Structures are given as structure tokens and as C-alpha cells.
Amino acid sequence: MNYQMDVSKEYQTARKSLFTLSLLFSLLFSVVLIADVLLVVLANEDYLVNLIISIVISILFVWFAIYFFSNIFNDVNEKYLFYRGYESGLKEEGEVELVSIDDELSYMNGLYVYAVSVRYINGLERIDKIIYSVNKDLGFRVGSKLSITTYRRILTKARLH
Amino acid sequence: MNSIKKNRIKNNMRYMWPVYLVSAVVIAIILNVIFGIVHKLPAYKTLTIFVSGEVTDSKGLQKDLLEKYQDKELKSVTTISAKPNEGHYNTKLTVPGYSSADVLIIPISKLNNLDIGYFALDLKDELITSFYSGYTLYSQKEVNYGIKINKELVKSYMNLPNEDCYMFLNGGSQNIGEYANKPNKDHDLALQLVKDWGI
Numbered sequence: 001m002n003y004q005m006d007v008s009k010e011y012q013t014a015r016k017s018l019f020t021l022s023l024l025f026s027l028l029f030s031v032v033l034i035a036d037v038l039l040v041v042l043a044n045e046d047y048l049v050n051l052i053i054s055i056v057i058s059i060l061f062v063w064f065a066i067y068f069f070s071n072i073f074n075d076v077n078e079k080y081l082f083y084r085g086y087e088s089g090l091k092e093e094g095e096v097e098l099v100s101i102d103d104e105l106s107y108m109n110g111l112y113v114y115a116v117s118v119r120y121i122n123g124l125e126r127i128d129k130i131i132y133s134v135n136k137d138l139g140f141r142v143g144s145k146l147s148i149t150t151y152r153r154i155l156t157k158a159r160l161h
Numbered sequence: 162m163n164s165i166k167k168n169r170i171k172n173n174m175r176y177m178w179p180v181y182l183v184s185a186v187v188i189a190i191i192l193n194v195i196f197g198i199v200h201k202l203p204a205y206k207t208l209t210i211f212v213s214g215e216v217t218d219s220k221g222l223q224k225d226l227l228e229k230y231q232d233k234e235l236k237s238v239t240t241i242s243a244k245p246n247e248g249h250y251n252t253k254l255t256v257p258g259y260s261s262a263d264v265l266i267i268p269i270s271k272l273n274n275l276d277i278g279y280f281a282l283d284l285k286d287e288l289i290t291s292f293y294s295g296y297t298l299y300s301q302k303e304v305n306y307g308i309k310i311n312k313e314l315v316k317s318y319m320n321l322p323n324e325d326c327y328m329f330l331n332g333g334s335q336n337i338g339e340y341a342n343k344p345n346k347d348h349d350l351a352l353q354l355v356k357d358w359g360i
Contacts, residue, residue: 043196044200045200045202055188055189058188059185062184062188066180070177071173105165
């Protein structure tokens, strides 16, 4: 029984999402910019109404942009960077005993993950560690001995030892 | 996943609210400046008056002049005032007065020390004939520059010194019709004002 994260597919999905978000934001920015320019150009000497409309539109857009880049775009970008760096990134391999899988989701490296308690086995030495998995159901029973690979503490491969 | 997202949004708002606030203020200021620059009133639709004395009712003055010169598209009236006995009178007269006032009202006691020709429009015979025939003029070095102001007409708007005062047209004004740098006989608000207030 094996568990393997489909990194290549996830990378392509994240890349597409990043491109789509960038495109949508650029379009929205263009629309707001054109609207503002038209409001300025088409206003006459009594421009108060146009000024208020322009200020409201621009503030809403900038607030959205701040939220967009600090949340939505940032999440997708982190996810994209995680998968992009996977091939050349430093991976950790080891033999572990599966102790438990947490029920609650956490956020890490742009991914929503579950905390997995494992006990690393190194000869007679045992070290308890927390790693993370994007899937709650790994298909292994608690107590199973596994050979695992992690990247930035996230489980990418596992098989019964 | 929703509770994590909610918490992250909550945290975002908790720590980022100053950015939202500052950005709103900055945008409002920037747009206000842009609109102001693009739709700045042309010089021929504004009238700036330098008053040697105290302006007591600038709103009333503005309202009355806007009504009076409505057909000439007057949109804004600004006054710059300085009392002749104040220390910074000369500074106010030479800096905002010379550079931006269309009409300058100056008491006779101050005129002897001024080189009027430096800023004032030379009232040539042709101009006097068409606008100021019969008015009391002020001359320096045999050149006519000023028209005596009728204090009774302006006493509800301003307190002028207790002596004769003269009005001078700024040579750099855009409101002096054909005598301006960009001649346009329709843009003669300053000429009209001096005519209406003169005696």
C-alpha cells in the first residue's frame, strides 16, 4: 500500500490558478483605471459628484487589492512556490511509526493540512515528530511502520515498511 | 476549512486596518489633487483682489460679484488683505499681490515708495477713453496707472484706510481684455470691476 502526492498535477493546477487570478486582477484594474480616467475627463467645473464616485470606486478597488494580495493571491502563490520547489528541494526520508492523525485542519505553505504524529525509528533511537499531510485518510492504520518522504515537513510519499 | 479562512480574514483585518485607513485617505487626497489640476478654473473665470485694509465680508463680496458678473462666467472671487500699518504689508503686496492679484487697492500714502510701473498696467489714452473717461486717475512719472476707488461702494465688504485709495490693474492679469498677454476682449472682468468701483 502506497501514498503519493501528485505533485506534478498540483503544480499545474496552482500555476493555472495563479495565471487566472493575475489575469482577472489585471482586467479589474484596467476597468477601474478606465472608469477613473473617464470620470476625470468627462467632469466639468462642478466635478464634486464625479470626484466622490471616483474616490468610492478607487477606495473599494484598493481595499480589494490589499485583501486580494495578502490573502487570495498570497495563498495560491505559496502553494505554487511549494510545488515548484519540490523537484529540486531538500526532501527528508525516514522510517516511522504512525502514531495519530489530527482531525483539525491547519494552514501551512499555502496548503490546508492535517497534523500527523509519527515516531522516527533510527536503530534503537525513537524520536517523536509532527509532520503534515494534505489527506486525512492516508490508508494506513495507526501503529503501521512506514517509509516516508517529506518536503518542508509535508508528507509527499509513504509506503508500508 | 471555513473556520480557518474566517480566522485568517479576522487576523488580516486586525493587523491590516491601518493600511486600509491610510490607503483610503491617500486615494482621496490624490484624486482631489488630480481633479483640481485637470479642472482648474481658467484665469479669466476668477478674480483676485488685493485689499490694503481689512476684508469684513468676503462671502458677501463674493456672492455679489458672482451675481453681478454672471454673464461674464465669473466663478470665483478671492481676496488677499493686508493692513498698511502691518509689518508684513510690503511682503504681502509684493508676493501674492503682484503675482496673483488682478486688481490691487492701495492707499495714496503707500504709493510714493512704490515703482507702480513694475506691476501695474499702463492706462493708455485708448483704454481711458473706452473705460475710464472722467475718472480720477493716479499718475507716476507722467504715466497713468490707477483709478480712485469709490469707498462708499465697497464699505460693506472692506475697511479701507482713512485716505484716498486707488485701484491698479495687474499687467500680468488675464482679465484685462485686449491688454493682457493673451489678448481676448471678452475676458475683461478686472477692467469692469475697476470701472464699477471707480470714481
